[in-house]
Amino acid sequence: MDLELSNKTALVLGGGGGLGSAIALSLAKEGVRIAVADISLDAAQKTVALITEAGFQAFALAWDLAHLDVIDPNIKAIEAEYGPVDILVNNTGGPPPTTSHSQDAGLWSEQFNSMVLSVIKITDRVLPSMRQRGWGRVITSTSSGVVSPIPNLGISNSLRLALVGWSKTLAREVGGDGITVNIVLPGRIATGRITFLDEAKAKREGRSVEEVSKESTAAIAVGRYGQPHEYGDVVAFLASAKAGYLTGSVIRIDGGLISSI
Incomplete structure (x- = not known):
């Protein structure tokens, strides 16, 4: 199936390993030019090597999501290399395992900035050009904890759920501009x-x-x-022209793990 993504540009956050790397590779195989961003430049470069060795285009960016002041220069670097971002994959690292109580306020604030506020502000930065072109995809990877809270992941369950509310609201605001906004959540990948x-x-x-x-x-x-490529392939479909009528949704890629309807 031709997903009609050839020559689109994607920014994949957290692309240096795990799910992010798998997403980047799945998109690249559809002809998407990939900006691989990760807090570790070495990790991002390893993903880029996998993509370029397969004959596709990618470059690496060192990107610490906790620092909002790097958003504009990093997006400008992508625009200079490949043009404006068509597909944004918001994929952040997870916080340490914790209870939901008795955690230091500084830890909550630090994780909010890197997991939630960074995603919102990066999306804000790329939305105007998407709206101008009448096409865009915003896909945010969260956790099954937003549907069925996971024990001892109190901070993750709480903050990732905030992104679900944000994504659903944003989908209604930009749907008329040809932009879809969806959440994907992994089970045991x-x-x-x-x-x-x-x-x-x-x-x-x-x-x-x-x-x-x-x-x-x-x-x-x-x-x-699940295998990482199975997750990445679903994200590639959501990014495609074939999924133009799918927005404001939460897609479970969980092998049937989550028991709730």
Whole structure:
């Protein structure tokens, strides 16, 4: 299927590994020029190497989402390299595992800035040119915790849910301009983040990682963890012309893990 994305430009935040890297590669395979942004330039460059070795276009940007003052110069760098951003993939790192209570106010503020405010302000920066051209995609990757809160991820559950409300509201505001705005949320996708969470849970509960992983797998309808490329391919479809009538939605890429309707 031709997703009609050839020569579009995408900015993929958190593109240096895991889900972000998979999304960047899926989009690149559709002919999208990719700006791979990550707090680690080395990590971003590794994703760029995967993309360029496959014969597609990408370049790397060091981008710490906690610093709002780098948004404009970084977007200008993308515009100079590839032109205006057509597809924005908001993908941020996760906060440390915590309870939802008794956390320092500074930690809440720090995580809000990097996980929520940065996403809003980067989107604000690219929206005017999308509206001018009458076409754009804003896709924000969150967590299954926004649908079914995950134990010991209090900060993540809370802040990522704020992005769902923002995304739904924005979708109505810009839908008439040819811009779609959607949320994607992963279930148990086999990335370093999931390995970290499994290890943290095993340590917390005095169990083996294998036992924790087996328990998690048993709750998934398809009976396995998802592969990163499966997540990336769904995002590529949402970015496509084929998904022009799909906006304001929350798409679960979870293998049937989430039990709620």
